[in-house]
Amino acid sequence: MSPKVAILLANGFEEAEAFMIFNALKRVKIDVEFLSCSNDFEVLSYHNVIVKAHGLLKQKNTTLYDAIVLPGGPEGTVNLGKNGDVINFIKLHDENGKLICPICSAAIKVLGKNKLLKGRQYTCSGDLFMMENDGVYLNKDIVIDANLFSGQGLGYAYKFAFTLAKKLGMDEKEVQFQAEHIYLYDI
Numbered sequence: 001m002s003p004k005v006a007i008l009l010a011n012g013f014e015e016a017e018a019f020m021i022f023n024a025l026k027r028v029k030i031d032v033e034f035l036s037c038s039n040d041f042e043v044l045s046y047h048n049v050i051v052k053a054h055g056l057l058k059q060k061n062t063t064l065y066d067a068i069v070l071p072g073g074p075e076g077t078v079n080l081g082k083n084g085d086v087i088n089f090i091k092l093h094d095e096n097g098k099l100i101c102p103i104c105s106a107a108i109k110v111l112g113k114n115k116l117l118k119g120r121q122y123t124c125s126g127d128l129f130m131m132e133n134d135g136v137y138l139n140k141d142i143v144i145d146a147n148l149f150s151g152q153g154l155g156y157a158y159k160f161a162f163t164l165a166k167k168l169g170m171d172e173k174e175v176q177f178q179a180e181h182i183y184l185y186d187i
Helices: 013-027 074-081 084-095 108-113 155-169 172-182
Strands: 006-009 029-035 042-044 050-052 068-070 097-100 142-145 148-151
Touching: 006 074, 006 097, 013 029, 013 155, 013 172, 029 097, 029 142, 042 097, 068 084, 068 108, 074 084, 074 172, 084 108, 097 108, 097 155, 155 172
Parallel strands: 006 029, 006 068, 068 097, 097 148
Antiparallel strands: 042 050, 142 148
């Protein structure tokens, strides 16, 4: 059975991160869904692109995925971080040892803001790490600490996705083939 991943979308999400991660995971045959974190299937991205999600978080709030991805975006991460359904969904997955995967500002503006880093090591974009002290910041492309899997930002989205695919146990040859095909680097 293929691993299941949910990518959480809130108005203002960074569309390039969300779609690059979605694309890479689908290429290695991972079951991926965009979940809208509002009452509407349509979500407005950071650059004002309307995206139709596969489902609503409110309808999937007790579904356990193997990983949940939190894309960045200045407004998107603020909206994720203040949404009680999102925070409860993250807590459910964290308590069950599932992968929590923030990229860019999501580690700070969603997890850190809500004290969900819990002393674990993480990475994020720029100097956002200075905003919170709930975790231990490392200046690396990707940081994995227990079930927290964080990425620095948009420039690392493909590396983030293909590394996540390997972490989820996908065939390493297929992951490497796809990485070389669209990313041009070893994972």
